[in-house]
Amino acid sequence: MRIEDIDPPREMAGAAPLILQTLEAHGLEWDGEVMYQSQRHGRYDDVIAQLYQAGDLYWCRCTRREIMAGGGFYNGHCRALGLAAEGCAARLRQRHPVYHFDDALQGHVSVPAGLADEDFIIRRRDGLYAYNLAVVVDDMDCGITEIVRGADLLEPTVRQIALYQTLGANVPAWVHLPLAVLADGHKLSKQNHAPALALDEVRPALWQALTFLGQCPPPELMASRIDEIIGWGIAHWRLDQVPSREKISLGSLT
Secondary structure (H helix, E strand, O other): OEEOOOOHHHOOOOHHHHHHHHHHHOOOOOOOOOEEHHHOHHHHHHHHHHHHHOOOEEEEOOOHHHHHHOOOOOOOOOOOOOOOOOOOEEEEOOOOOOOEEEEOOOEEEEOOHHHHHOOOEEEOOOOOEOHHHHHHHHHHHHOOOEEEEEHHHOOHHHHHHHHHHHOOOOOOEEEEEOEEEOOOOOEOOOOOOOOOOOOOOHHHHHHHHHHHOOOOOOHHHHHOOHHHHHHHHHHHOOHHHOOOOOEEEHHHHO
16 A cells, blocks of 8 residues: 655645545555655665666756747757756656557557657655655565556556656566546546545445446446455456546446
């Protein structure tokens, strides 16, 4: 279990314990201690130092406004300037661009060349660590071999693969599930002010999740115990029944 709390300005007070409480209420368990990214800054700094010493990282002072004015993708302006770290972002020197990868659900996924070729940020100018760095280091340290997550992270996957390869690590297998979206196309998320899961409606929520993922649970399963619903889902799980789409409108399920 990992709590991704590396971006304090965007975090909601009390979110971490609520997430754990919600998972437990829904019968979802985890192995070992909870990992908090906010407690792993030293590890991330070690990897940044390792990349810098290997010549795979450099410091960049370009602003987002400057990059957007130049077309949106970073053009490597600071790559050969030899800047110091102070007041700069850390960029990975892109030696292993990944233009496509295979996903067990979404199939063969390709991304724009500009995205694949870009020297991307792994630590921001304000000192906050980039998502791509944190999740790759965490998954390496935990020995993760398969990653299942939402399809909104399809494009960032190529950067994460590039970072795995730069660090000489094995690349995991990928499964990107469709996002649940509203009629306006926005995904259900805290950023879009979606309500939290009701802890007194656990069984219907689990049944609806199985239905959303194409597993066709029988109607009578909704009246079963929480552990029985989870057990049914495990016993009957078929990835080939999950819709191979990036988004599914909740309105289409009613």
